[in-house]
Amino acid sequence: MINTICWKKDKVRIIDQSKLPLRLTYLDIDDLRLLWKAIKSLKVRGAPALGAAAALGVYLGVKDIKKNSWKGFHSRLKQVIRYIGSSRPTARNLFWGLERVYNAALINKKRSLKHIKQAILREAEHIIKEDKASCRKIGGYGQRLLRDGCSVLTICNAGALATIDYGTALGVIYSAKAKGKKIKVFACETRPLLQGARLTSWELAKNGVDVTLISDNTAASLMAEKKIGLVIAGADRISSNGDSANKIGTFNLAILAKYHNIPFYIAAPVSTFDQKIHSGRSIKIEMRPADEVRKILGNKQVAPARSNVLNPAFDVTPAGLISGIITERGLIRPVSKGNIRKIIGA
Amino acid sequence: MINTICWKKDKVRIIDQSKLPLRLTYLDIDDLRLLWKAIKSLKVRGAPALGAAAALGVYLGVKDIKKNSWKGFHSRLKQVIRYIGSSRPTARNLFWGLERVYNAALINKKRSLKHIKQAILREAEHIIKEDKASCRKIGGYGQRLLRDGCSVLTICNAGALATIDYGTALGVIYSAKAKGKKIKVFACETRPLLQGARLTSWELAKNGVDVTLISDNTAASLMAEKKIGLVIAGADRISSNGDSANKIGTFNLAILAKYHNIPFYIAAPVSTFDQKIHSGRSIKIEMRPADEVRKILGNKQVAPARSNVLNPAFDVTPAGLISGIITERGLIRPVSKGNIRKIIGA
Numbered sequence: 001m002i003n004t005i006c007w008k009k010d011k012v013r014i015i016d017q018s019k020l021p022l023r024l025t026y027l028d029i030d031d032l033r034l035l036w037k038a039i040k041s042l043k044v045r046g047a048p049a050l051g052a053a054a055a056l057g058v059y060l061g062v063k064d065i066k067k068n069s070w071k072g073f074h075s076r077l078k079q080v081i082r083y084i085g086s087s088r089p090t091a092r093n094l095f096w097g098l099e100r101v102y103n104a105a106l107i108n109k110k111r112s113l114k115h116i117k118q119a120i121l122r123e124a125e126h127i128i129k130e131d132k133a134s135c136r137k138i139g140g141y142g143q144r145l146l147r148d149g150c151s152v153l154t155i156c157n158a159g160a161l162a163t164i165d166y167g168t169a170l171g172v173i174y175s176a177k178a179k180g181k182k183i184k185v186f187a188c189e190t191r192p193l194l195q196g197a198r199l200t201s202w203e204l205a206k207n208g209v210d211v212t213l214i215s216d217n218t219a220a221s222l223m224a225e226k227k228i229g230l231v232i233a234g235a236d237r238i239s240s241n242g243d244s245a246n247k248i249g250t251f252n253l254a255i256l257a258k259y260h261n262i263p264f265y266i267a268a269p270v271s272t273f274d275q276k277i278h279s280g281r282s283i284k285i286e287m288r289p290a291d292e293v294r295k296i297l298g299n300k301q302v303a304p305a306r307s308n309v310l311n312p313a314f315d316v317t318p319a320g321l322i323s324g325i326i327t328e329r330g331l332i333r334p335v336s337k338g339n340i341r342k343i344i345g346a
Numbered sequence: 347m348i349n350t351i352c353w354k355k356d357k358v359r360i361i362d363q364s365k366l367p368l369r370l371t372y373l374d375i376d377d378l379r380l381l382w383k384a385i386k387s388l389k390v391r392g393a394p395a396l397g398a399a400a401a402l403g404v405y406l407g408v409k410d411i412k413k414n415s416w417k418g419f420h421s422r423l424k425q426v427i428r429y430i431g432s433s434r435p436t437a438r439n440l441f442w443g444l445e446r447v448y449n450a451a452l453i454n455k456k457r458s459l460k461h462i463k464q465a466i467l468r469e470a471e472h473i474i475k476e477d478k479a480s481c482r483k484i485g486g487y488g489q490r491l492l493r494d495g496c497s498v499l500t501i502c503n504a505g506a507l508a509t510i511d512y513g514t515a516l517g518v519i520y521s522a523k524a525k526g527k528k529i530k531v532f533a534c535e536t537r538p539l540l541q542g543a544r545l546t547s548w549e550l551a552k553n554g555v556d557v558t559l560i561s562d563n564t565a566a567s568l569m570a571e572k573k574i575g576l577v578i579a580g581a582d583r584i585s586s587n588g589d590s591a592n593k594i595g596t597f598n599l600a601i602l603a604k605y606h607n608i609p610f611y612i613a614a615p616v617s618t619f620d621q622k623i624h625s626g627r628s629i630k631i632e633m634r635p636a637d638e639v640r641k642i643l644g645n646k647q648v649a650p651a652r653s654n655v656l657n658p659a660f661d662v663t664p665a666g667l668i669s670g671i672i673t674e675r676g677l678i679r680p681v682s683k684g685n686i687r688k689i690i691g692a
Contacts (some may be wrong), residue, residue: 021650186656189639189649191537191561197639197649205650212654215537215639216562217595221661224597249563251570255605256598293535293543293561300646303535303543304367304551308558310532315567 001165001207005044005052007125010063012056014044017161018297021202032061032080039087039094042193046162047236048131050088051097051271055124057084058101063117070109073116077105089284090245090314092237096271097127128164134269135166137328139175142232142267145326146172148181150229153219155188156247157199158234158267160207168267169232170200172326173209185211186228188219190247192292192311216249223260231257233317235268235325242319242335243280244268248312254321263323270327273344280316288313347511347553351390351398353471356409358402360390363507364643367548378407378426385433385440388539392508393582394477396434397443397617401470403430404447409463416455419462423451435630436591436660438583442617443473474510480615481512483674485521488578488613491672492518494527496575499565501534502593503545504580504613506553514613515578516546518672519555531557532574534565536593538638538657562595569606577603579663581614581671588665588681589626590614594658600667609669616673619690626662634659 005014011028012035019025027043029035035057038044044053061080067073081098088094104123108116146152152173156162159170166174176183185204190196197213204211214222222228231253235244244250244266257264277283290309295301303309324333329343351360357374358381365371373389375381381403384390390399407426413419427444434440450469454462492498498519502508505516512520522529531550536542543559550557560568568574577599581590590596590612603610623629636655641647649655670679675689 022647189537191535191563194648197653201653202650205653210654212656213639213649214656215594217537217593217598218656218658218661220598220601221594221658222656224661247563248561248567252563252566252598252602255566255602259601259605293559296642296646297648300642301368302540302643303559304548307543307547307551308556310558310560310564310568312564312567315564315570 001160003165004049004161005056005164006128007056007121012053012060014038014053015161016043017045017199018043020198030060032057032083035060036084036087046157047091047093047234047272048163048168048269050091051093052124052128052131052164054084054094054097055101055127058098059117059121059124062120067113073113074109077102088286090236090286092274093271100127131164131269132166134328135163135168135171136175138168138267138269138326139166139171141331142172142265142326143175143179143181145230145265146176146181146183147229151184151186151227153186153188153222153228153231153253154200155196155233155249155253156190157195157203159200159203161199161203162234168234168269170204172232172267173204174207177209183209185209186222187211187213188216188249188253189213190249191216194297195247219253220256223256223262228262231262231264232267235266235272236314237283238266238268238273238325239277239279239283240275240340241279241337242322242325242340244317244322245280245283245285245314246317248315251315251317254317258321264321265324265326266322267326270329270344273340275344275346280318283316286313287311347506349511350395350507351402351510352474353402353467358399358406360384360399361507362389363391363545364389366544376406378403378429381406382430382433392503393437393439393580393618394509394514394615396437397439398470398474398477398510400430400440400443401447401473404444405463405467405470408466413459419459420455423448434632436582436632438620439617446473477510477615478512480674481509481514481517482521484514484613484615484672485512485517487677488518488611488672489521489525489527491576491611492522492527492529493575497530497532497573499532499534499568499574499577499599500546501542501579501595501599502536503541503549505546505549507545507549508580514580514615516550518578518613519550520553523555529555531555532568533557533559534562534595534599535559536595537562540643541593565599566602569602569608574608577608577610578613581612581618582660583629584612584614584619584671585623585625585629586621586686587625587683588668588671588686589629589662590668591626591629591631591660591662594661597661597663600663604667610667611670611672612668613672616675616690619686621690621692626664629662632659633657
């Protein structure tokens with residue numbers, strides 16, 4: 001597996017996901033504003049990958065600060081963190097990444113500036129290492145749900161490209177495959193930004209998985225034809241009761257799965273849980289530009305230029321529609337406040 | 347309203363819908379093979395419009411036949427009808443249009459060739475006239491379902507562009523507007539061919555209707571936010587029990603509407619009913635090329651070039667999910683074999 005994001009030669013190296021599947025190219029980013037733009041424009045995306053990007057972004061933003069006092073440094077650090085946090089509001093992991101490196105700085109505040117900066121970088125690199133391990137554990141727990149020969153429907157990209165290198169929902173597929181199970185995947189193309197078409201179908205095929213691309217509209221009829229055994233999606237933020245924000249269209253799939261009696265699972269690391277939010281109603285949903293719907297990927301116009309558009313990037317699937325949440329600490333099933341607290345803590 | 351299709355100067359004049367919304371252009375077609383291609387490539391589309399296109403196509407295909415006997419003419423006529431029928435299998439109205447002109451020929455078989463040809467053309471023009479009247483009646487019955495200020499969700503284009511000049515599902519909107527009701531429409535963009543983005547949002551805005559375009563994935567969250575009062579879609583073929591084939595994604599909306607307790611209506615002329623088919627399972631679903639999903643409208647590649655794709659053009663919504671079917675002869679509600687027979691006949 002190739003790395004979606006890493007720290008290399010004093011720069012943040014990311015795969016430029018806006019260029020896939022036509023070209024696999026990397027960007028080396030040494031400027032905080034460029035990283036912010038890369039996050040905003042989804043050159044790097046996926047909740048867990050955003051946790052790493054945010055943490056590395058903090059180091060990028062503070063590494064050249066020349067202050068003598070913790071107070072002066074701390075004020076700049078907070079500024080950098082607020083700035084990164086302004087990029088995308090929904091993915092919990094992004095803010096979790098920021099909190100992790102902030103706390104690493106705080107613990108070391110009595111030490112030298114150089115030491116504090118190193119602590120921030122070390123923490124960011126630790127997040128990356130942890131994510132690799134977490135995805136493999138999620139895969140391990142999740143693959144138990146997949147029988148040999150079964151078909152999985154997924155949406156957006158909760159794969160290697162959404163994490164460091166393995167994926168959450170797709171990590172489950174990779175783990176099942178590694179156990180010798182033959183799994184067929186149907187990938188929803190995921191309008192408006194087509195992460196399923198561009199990223200998931202590319203990534204799965206590259207890793208030898210049998211994948212078929214469908215328009216999002218095809219999900220219900222596939223289910224009616226009994227071609228789907230299970231739905232697995234990722235998540236961007238999960239409230240303490242299990243309501244899960246994920247790519248727009250995920251809620252649709254959960255309802256369609258319920259209607260057809262098909263299990264619907266979420267795969268996400270514990271960093272996606274927001275125990276301070278008690279229901280999906282409190283999750284802030286990012287609204288994105290109208291042109292993402294009016295034009296395809298920035299330049300192919302498909303609707304009248306000034307048409308009204310509503311373009312929320314996420315929806316919220318209520319816990320009651322979720323059969324279980326697969327985390328690196330085990331499977332939460334049934335999804336309830338109590339079962340979540342047992343795995344995640346208060 | 348402008349005419350989607352008409353007979354003009356010995357040619358079939360159609361709006362080239364593949365050019366919308368960027369350009370409103372007309373095609374004058376005087377060759378049967380070109381008409382076949384225009385149907386296949388959706389330059390003219392929409393079940394009722396296809397009924398008229400098929401009927402005019404027969405005239406185009408037979409008008410220059412020089413035979414002395416009915417037998418010789420009849421054999422060529424059947425050939426032309428089979429050829430047109432091979433273009434798109436799902437829309438019942440296309441075959442209904444073919445049957446109408448075939449019967450008009452048959453009734454006149456004892457008369458001169460010139461007379462038979464004129465009978466075919468007259469029948470085709472009659473179909474066009476009837477469609478205009480039917481759409482307005484559908485609108486009249488349907489608008490009673492819409493309260494002032496309500497919001498309607500629709501998919502694909504069941505509008506003026508899918509009929510001669512007024513529409514079925516959108517005819518209901520136009521009729522409500524004419525009654526002074528303020529109606530807000532949400533148009534699903536309708537992947538893969540984006541008829542909602544290209545045609546419905548263009549047509550409604552042009553006719554002064556408040557329309558907001560959404561990706562198909564946004565339907566469930568809009569419903570959860572109580573922004574949708576009613577769903578209305580068209581249909582391509584309705585079996586004797588009320589199961590309704592329509593654009594892929596319609597079935598999804600019906601399930602989402604059921605989950606959210608939102609009424610789901612089909613608007614279609616009686617020519618859409620196929621009383622010989624007793625359930626949706628027997629409706630032949632047209633499978634379309636993979637590149638409609640891999641590339642946007644023929645040239646913008648969004649998925650790996652050789653990715654597997656499943657691209658059915660239609661799905662079937664079971665009668666049990668349909669609150670009612672709005673026809674030009676009245677509202678069928680509840681949808682049952684008996685109630686359908688009362689309106690349609692055996």
